[in-house]
Amino acid sequence: MCFSNLVQQDSNPTSKSGSILISKVVNHCHSPILPGLPDDVSKYCLALVPRSHFPVMGAVCKQWRSFIKSKEFFTVRKLAGLLEEWLYVLTVDAEGKESRWEVLDCFGHKHRQLRPMPGPAKAGFGVVVLNGKLMVIAGYAVADGTGSVSPDLYQYDSCLNSWSKLASMNVARYDFACAEVNGMIYVVGGRGTDGESLSCAEVYDSDTDKWTVIESLRRPRWGCFAYNIEGKLYVMGGRSSFTIGNSRFVDVYTPENQTWCQMKNGCVMVTAHAVLGNKLFCMEWKNERKLAIFNPLDNSWKMVTVPVTGSLSVGFRFGVLNGKLLLFSLQEDAGYYTLLYDPNADPGSEWQTSEIKPSGLCLCTVTIKA
Structure with missing residues (x-):
């Protein structure tokens, strides 16, 4: 495209100045990621x-930033065994007024606080x-005393420490179920703009x-909530306008x-959930x-008693880190x-205590490998 635009601007493509300019533009359009190296090696x-160092690298040039943002960059790091697992926790202060995302590693060290959503x-x-x-x-959302339901999708790039807005959903909703399955995001049910129950x-x-x-x-x-096990989307819990109380249907x-x-054998009134391996907790x-x-x-359920050790609390939020469940x-x-x-x-030693602890009350968590 750069070449064709330039030819249209220069009516005499055989002129010396035009040839030099064309050469410069073509070389610029096909410049290597790192001079002197093939692009696959550079990546x-x-x-x-x-x-x-990723945020600084992203500021070097558009080419580097585009690569760091791409799915390919994630794939290259995964194949090289370089992905790091961190826990992203959405916390709220004691008054319940201000929330923020913070990042913890497997030792409980806080790495950063995300920019506001x-x-x-x-x-x-x-x-x-x-x-x-x-x-x-x-x-x-509520702004100036007026409530509104959003269809928006925002993405946080953990490598570049930046937010961006992506395509909006077809239907605005809240209190819905969502999960990733086979590299796609599925959104199911919820409440619509007038508070009506949704099946879409x-x-x-x-x-x-x-x-x-x-x-x-x-x-x-x-x-309700959703989860992915072995490439299938499961939707569980919540309420249905056609049932009194809560639905056990999955x-x-x-x-x-x-x-x-x-x-027909799902959980009801679920306050916390997480997937470890191929099992739902x-x-x-x-x-x-x-x-x-x-x-x-085998569509079976097993009950495990939560010990009193660590906290007398009867309410928890779940987190997953290094194949272990955090409460x-x-x-x-x-x-x-x-x-x-x-x-x-080993049996009898499944429960321990951990130093990993968010700075405020936990609203939700996600585990990100990047």
Whole structure:
């Protein structure tokens, strides 16, 4: 394109000055990432740089910044075994007024506090990790006493420490279920702009930056959550306008067939959930001193008692780090330690305490490898 535009500007393409200018522009358009090296080698070299230097590298030139933002950069670091696992925690102060994202490593060291999320503060939004990036989806906001429901999608690039706005959903919603499955983001149900229960669903493709409507649920559902196990989308918990109370039905979506089916033995009134390996860990409002562990291989549930050690709290938020489950108390206790559950530990030693602790009360967490 650079070459064709230049030819149109120079009516005599054989002139000496025109040839020189063409040469410079063509070379600029095809300039190597690192002079003297093939691009594939250059990309590997950039991926080897310590993660803390990525924001500075992104300011060197557009070419470097574009590569660091790309899915390819994530893939190169993954193949090189360089991905680092950090826990991103959304915390709120004791008064419940100000929230912020902070980043913790496996030792509980705080690495940084994220820049504030764009737009007004929201409730009922969803969070998903896609290609090493934090995605914050939709939600309900109140500005100047007026409430509004958002269809917005924001992306936080952990390598460049920056937020960007992506394509908006087809339907604005809050209190919905969302999860990543096979490199795509699925959003299901929730409440609409008038507070109505929704059954519609859609999927986001990061390659095209586009949302596509998929088959709806059989019934509306809100306050639910979603998770991915072995390439299938499971939607559990919440409420349905066609049932009194809470639904035990689990809606299961298979992307290959683009169809929904149902199971009948789900959890209800779930206050926290996380996936470890191929198992789902839940905590129900009616029994917050036990973990409910779901195994999709045989559709079975197992209950594990949460010890009193570490905190007398009966309310927790979950985090996942290095294949272990972290339980963050929802109460401020002076002598509080984070509880840690290791599903692969020897019987009797699954529970421990951890020094990992956010600076405020935990609202939600995501684990990002980048």
